[in-house]
Amino acid sequence: MGALSLVDTDRQWFKAVVGLDWSETPRDSAFCARAILSPGVTVINDALAHADFVRNPLVTGSPRIRFYAAAPVAVDGHRLGTVCCLDDHPRSPDEGTLRDLVDLASLASALLQARLRERRSRVQEARVGTASRAA
Numbered sequence: 568m569g570a571l572s573l574v575d576t577d578r579q580w581f582k583a584v585v586g587l588d589w590s591e592t593p594r595d596s597a598f599c600a601r602a603i604l605s606p607g608v609t610v611i612n613d614a615l616a617h618a619d620f621v622r623n624p625l626v627t628g629s630p631r632i633r634f635y636a637a638a639p640v641a642v643d644g645h646r647l648g649t650v651c652c653l654d655d656h657p658r659s660p661d662e663g664t665l666r667d668l669v670d671l672a673s674l675a676s677a678l679l680q681a682r683l684r685e686r687r688s689r690v691q692e693a694r695v696g697t698a699s700r701a702a
Contacts, residue, residue, distance in 0.1 A: 572599040573648035602637040603646040611635040613657035634658040638672035642679045
């Protein structure tokens with residue numbers, strides 16, 4: 568299972584998913600809400616053995632997450648979400664897998680940053696146009 572998640576005040580929602588049937592989860596049960604607190608890769612080899620997640624409804628119920636690894640997605644220095652992979656079996660990821668997560672998160676960050684620049688440019692152009700017409 569894998570996802571590109573974005574975390575807001577109340578929820579985590581998914582811009583892209585593979586192997587998951589949901590589009591969002593409450594923030595208080597979101598693994599990604601914890602992962603964005605760290606600038607590096609977050610790895611939980613076995614959620615049932617992790618005190619912070621053993622009672623999490625995503626562990627005790629469907630999809631029964633046991634393994635979770637994520638790299639943060641950041642825009643303008645703010646961690647907004649993650650690229651993550653999950654499994655219903657415990658795992659120990661190799662360095663290549665973790666590098667791939669970081670690379671995908673960097674790509675997602677760059678694409679979101681480009682969208683933000685484009686949006687800011689359109690807003691600025693609209694302001695200039697309005698000011699020109701007013702003059």
